[in-house]
Amino acid sequence: MKQFSRRLWVRASAIGAIGVLAAVLAAVAERFVPFEIPGSIKADSVDTILNIIASSMLAVTTFSLSAMTSAYGSATSNVTPRATKLLIEDTVTQNVLSTFVGSFLYGIVGIVVLQTGAYGDRGRVILFVVTIGVIALIVFQLLRWIDHLTTLGRVGETTSRVEDAAARAIEARRQNPYLGGSPLQDRKGKDADGMTPVKAGSIGYVQHIDMQALSTLAERSGGEIHLSVNPGAFVYDDSTIAYFTSVTAVPEDDIAPEDALRRAVTIGNERDFDQDPRFGLVVLSETAQRALSPAVNDPGTAIDVIGRATRLLSTWAEPVEDQEPQFPRVFVPALTADDLFEDAFMMIARDGAAQVEVQLRLQKSLSALSRLGGSDFRAAARRQATLALSRAEKALPIEADLKRLRDDLSD
Incomplete structure (x- = not known):
């Protein structure tokens, strides 16, 4: 879930959805305003502002994506390709681009709803106020983006x-020297004899070990789990990633302990920080x-x-x-x-x-x-x-x- 939330499209989709909701809710909100809002905003005035936002944000987003891609290329050439992952997950870049995309969607949806006549007098005033807030947010993010671009992809900044x-x-x-588990060397003379080996089942790097899931599995079976690998290890199909003992029989309708253990060890194509x-x-x-x-x-x-x-x-x-140890039944090298x-x-x-x-x-x-x-x-x-x-x-x-x-x- 943590890695999923770091993806650019996730944040852009979330903020884009907020922009769409803001434009739609402005039409609904006027029904819940019990008093007359002083002043009147013409539809043409709001439409002009929304058109400016929609057209300019599309251009700014395109330029920003180009600048971001250039920064990734610079980091790949001058630092190392392994560092670009940190640039891709950069929260400032993601927030700025998401704001631009959300503002673009807000402008488009606002124009569409405005043309349908869904906004009354109070709705147009609410839409205008929200639009002013969106403009202020755009200006803030633009200034932030300009400052950020001066260092994005540079050797010193990427190395930092x-x-x-x-x-x-x-x-x-x-x-947590053992990821919250017990040290593998303190096993009181126990070795792998009599323990069931678990193979990796795939080729790649060990990216993450879910210690909570392993501890739960060990407690349910009444045994122990002795990991053979640390995050970052490269494993093959037949590599042993762990040994386990089971005292309590696992119900037939449950997942086999070997499969449950494999699920707790994430293996991917690249290493993770x-x-x-x-x-x-x-x-x-x-x-x-x-x-x-x-x-x-x-x-x-x-x-x-x-x-x-x-x-x-x-x-x-x-x-x-x-x-x-937080997970005493799981032993980690x-x-x-x-x-x-x-x-x-x-x-x-x-x-x-x-x-x-x-x-x-x-x-x-x-x-x-x-x-x-x-x-x-x-x-x-x-x-x-x-x-x-x-x-x-x-x-x-x-x-x-x-x-x-x-x-x-x-x-």
């Missing part, structure tokens, strides 16, 4: 969106990778991405209070620090190995991260720093640059 999405996912996972902290780090890293390509040659963007990734991982390193560091820095270290300025910032960031968090986190930072240095030693063409890098590491 990716960082924000990654930060939300990291904070949510930090607060919401439950997948690693995806945000990957998209940031791809942005730096593109900036470091010979065609772009923009080490500044790569250095900026290193700073953003450092902020995100420092958040992950912050301690969190132990909490009782942990995210490892090694995976997070690899997602954030491996591609940057590889593609920026021959650029000393990138390597210097990378080593400084990894050195700072190696002083944070627990032992696993610090060890992962040191391992990534060692790998980055090894790549730099093979790629840096000038001994002076390599000496500078080593000197900075020894400080």
Whole structure:
């Protein structure tokens, strides 16, 4: 439902329906006004205004769609195609375009109803007042849209969106390291023996895991569910996504536990930011990778991405209070620090190995991260720093640059 509500056509349809209702209800509302409204509005006056709204909003909507498409293309070319999803789900863009579409429909329906003579004297006054309100809303959204277009699709703004999405996912996972379930490693020696494996049944990325549905299934069967995957994992038809035990027999008319479990694990063609902290780090890293390509040659963007990734991982390193699992019968594997560091820095270290300025910032960031968090986190930072240095030693063409890098590491 959350992903459905983010689609542009959903919001445009909702606001468009409001515009249609506003035009129709103005004709009905006059019956419920018990007093005479001072002043009189001629039908021609309202008709002229509605015509202006309808014609101008159609042109503005067409232009806005063109500008939006150009921004998506710019983000795809200069950042990464994976970032365009955040632009498509941008609430400002959706609200502005929906307002334009709703105003266009309001104008069209208002003209049609006006020509039928459905508006009386009071109805035309009400329609005129509503029209003034629509004009004010259009002006506000136009000014907002002009300001928004100055940054939409730009590298810095798009990268900030990716960082924000990654930060939300990291904070949510930090607060609930096992998605509200129990840690998989604390199973008191239990393994998959005697448990029923559940295959994915399709090929794609694990986008979302419905922990509430899994918990309900486990409680009804009196058993446990041990997930084998985290959101973001790529699975095949025969990949095992979970193991489960069932103590209580499931009624014959109920859905089979395997099918119910599969329904709770959403598999799609693309990764999603919401439950997948690693995806945000990957998209940031791809942005730096593109900036470091010979065609772009923009080490500044790569250095900026290193700073953003450092902020995100420092958040992950912050301690969190132990909490009782919300879904104790569902066991979830942990995210490892090694995976997070690899997602954030491996591609940057590889593609920026021959650029000393990138390597210097990378080593400084990894050195700072190696002083944070627990032992696993610090060890992962040191391992990534060692790998980055090894790549730099093979790629840096000038001994002076390599000496500078080593000197900075020894400080």
